[in-house]
Amino acid sequence: MAAHKVPLKLDQGATYDNFWIWKTGPKGAEVPVDLTGAKAIAEFRPELESEVILLTLSTENGRIFLNEEPGKIRFRITDEDTAALTFDGCVYDLFIEFADGSRTRRMAGSASLTKRVTRGV
Template sequence: MSASNPPAKRNLTIYQGATFDDSAVWKAGETKATVQPVDLTGCTARMQIREKIDSPTPLLELTTENGRIILGGVTGEIAFNLDPVLTAALTWRSGVYDLEIVYPDGAVRRLFSGAVTVSREVTRAGATP
C-alpha cells in the first residue's frame, strides 16, 4: 500500500458489557504474489472515536500507550482490546473513528476509518431481582 491509498473503511461494533477484542493484519505488496505483512516494529498507533468528525472531544481513545491497541511487529497485526468494565460504562450509541499508525520517523499513515456502534447490553451482572 502506498501512502496515497485512502484508508480502508472498517465499521466496528462494541458490545456493551463484553470484552471488545478485534484485530486486523496489515499487508502490502506490488502484486498478490508479493503481498506480505507490513512490519510495524517501532510504530505506535492511535485511534479516537468521536460523535461526529468535527466533535471537539473524543468519546473514547485507544492507543498503544494506553494498552488498548497492541501492534504485532513483523506480523503486521493490529489488535484492539477493551475490558468489559470499560464497555459497560459506555453511554453513547454511535460515532466515527479513524486509526493512525505513527512510524518512528514521525510519518503518519491513516489505515482505517468508519462508523462505531455500541450494541446496548440487556443482561447485567448482579441485576437479579
C-alpha cells in the same frame, strides 16, 4: 492511500478484542507491513466535527497492540470500558506513526454499540 473503511460493532459490558493483518504488495504476493517501533492512536467521537472524545485507544494506554505477529494491529477494549460507553453510534479513525516519524491514517469508519440487557455481571 485512503484509510480502509472498517465498521466496528461493540457490545456494552463485553470485552472487544479484534485484529487485522496489514499487508502490502502486489495481489498474490502481499507481505505484512513491518510495525516494529510503531505507535498507534484511535479516537472515537460522536461525529466527525465533534471536539468530544468518547474513547481513545492507543499503544500508550494498552488498548492497541502492534506487531504481536508481523503486520498485526489489535484493538482490545475491556468489558469495564465498554460498560461505561453510552453512545448508539460514533465515528473513529486509526493513525499509525512509524519509528521514522512518518504517519498514516490506516483505518476509519463508524462504530456502533449494542446496549446490554443483563446488568448483574
